[in-house]
Amino acid sequence: MKRPLLLVTVLLLACATQASIELNRLPASVRRVERLKDAQAEAKQQKKAVMFVLSEMNKKGGGKGNSLVLEATQQLFQKLRSLCVIVYVDFNTDRPKLAKMLPKINAAFDSQEAKGPVPRAVVTDAAGQKIYAIIPYAPAGPLGEEMLKEAKQQIQDALAGKTITDDVGIQGGKNREIAPPSSEKKKKNAQ
Secondary structure: OHHHHHHHHHHHHHHHHHHHHHHHOOOOOOEEHHHHHHHHHHHHHHOOEEEEEEEOOOOHHHOHHHHHHHHHHHHHHHHHOOOEEEEEEEOOOOHHHHHHHOHHHHHHOOOHHHOOOOOEEEEEOOOOOOEEEEEOOOOOOHHHHHHHHHHHHHHHHHHOOOOOOOOOOOOOOOOOOOOOOHHHHHHHHHO
């Protein structure tokens, strides 16, 4: 009686570990911040937008909260990959890198439009100069799908030239600046 129970337990643990590994892996089409130039070149060539996705892909402690983050991140990848080249920005390690490369995009993750838990996304033109959409947390499931459907329409309109964006890229806000990250504010105040 103990052996079948032990065998079932081992099999369940193996399946759970495999599922966890699959959730932690980024799809092959998703670029990391280090490959930003490649992503931008690909977006320009394919006439797509670039979507920067701020998230976490590890299951710290195996909590349900992180499972929800992983599921929402995967839904974001799946629903918008046809329109965007995706650049993954790890919440814990990649923000400083992005701040050096594209400070306005990094700051957009903290804008009022993007407030909330991860994943959050900022969709831009291939050069990263105009923001087409800021997508706050969209939970996995029907509610998130509806939010992403609206974002998809926004991106399609922007790619077709129907949406007017300024040089900063926030729709409807002429020359409205996104607040720079706090480290840049300190530098400006020091000068």
